Amino acid sequence: MATSSPYGSIRDRPGLARGDGQHLLLVVREPELAELLSTTLQLAGYRTSLTDSGTEALARVERHRFDLVVLDGELPDVGRLGRRRPAVLAHRPPALVLTVCDSLPGLLPELGPGKRDYVTKPFRVAEVLARIHVLLRASVPDPGRADELAYGDLVLDDARCRARRGERPLDLTPAEYRLLRHLLVNAHRVLSKAQIGRSVWGDAHGGNAIEQLVSRLRRKVDRDGPALIHTRRGFGYWLGRVDAEP
DSSP states (O other): OOTTOTTOOGGGSTTOOOOSSOEEEEEOOOHHHHHHHHHHHHHTTOEEEEESOHHHHHHHHHHSOOSEEEEETTOTTHHHHTTSOOOOOSOOOOEEEEESSSOOTTSOTTSOTTOEEEEESSOOHHHHHHHHHHHHHHTSOOTTTTTEEEETTEEEETTTTEEEETTEEEOOOHHHHHHHHHHHHTTTSOBOHHHHHHHHTSSOOOHHHHHHHHHHHHHHHSSSSSOOEEEETTTEEEESOGGGOO
C-alpha cells in the first residue's frame, strides 16, 4: 500500500488489534479506499467480501452470515435502505460507518441495532482496526440469547421454546409455537394452508384446523399491539407490518 494514502497504513503502528478469521462485508464505492480496506483487513487476520452498493449489501446480509459490516455512509442508496422492509435475521451484524459527519440517524438501521459505531473520513487505519475490534468483542452473543429470533418486539427463544411480545410472555401451545416460528422465519411471505400444515403437523391438515390455529395465535400475538399476523384471502397467511405488505 502506498504510504501517501491519507488513511495511513497497517504498517504505521505495530501491535494493532488483529482478527481471528471473522468475515467482514465491506460496502465501499471508491476503488482506492475499497482496496486499502480489503488489503489492510486481510493482513490483520480478517476475511473480507466487497460490494459497492448498499442495496446489494442488505441482500447479502439476508443470505449470508457476516460478523461485521463496514459501510461507507456516503453511498447514494444508503438513504433508501431505511424505507425497505426490514429483514428478519437470526443474526444481525454490527456496523462500522465511514462518514464525513458525526450524525448517524437513518444510516442503515437494519444492520446491528444498538451495535453501531462510526469513524470520520479521512480516518487512520489504526482507528478503523480498533473500532472493529471493539464492535466484534461487544457482539459476542449472550448464551441465553443465541437461539433467539425476532421481528420488532416479537421474540422467539428456541432454546426455551418461549415467545414474548414486548415484555408480555405469550402462552403458546406447541402447535402455536411452531406456526409462529414458521411465519416469523418467512416474514413478508404469504404461506398457504398446505405449507402451514406440513410445517406444524407434518401433513396436510384440513383448512378449518389451520384457520382455528391461526385465529388462536393471532389473539395472543396481536392482543396489545399493532397486528403482525394477516390473512391474504384465497392464498394464506403472512407475518409482518402492514406497511410492508407483500
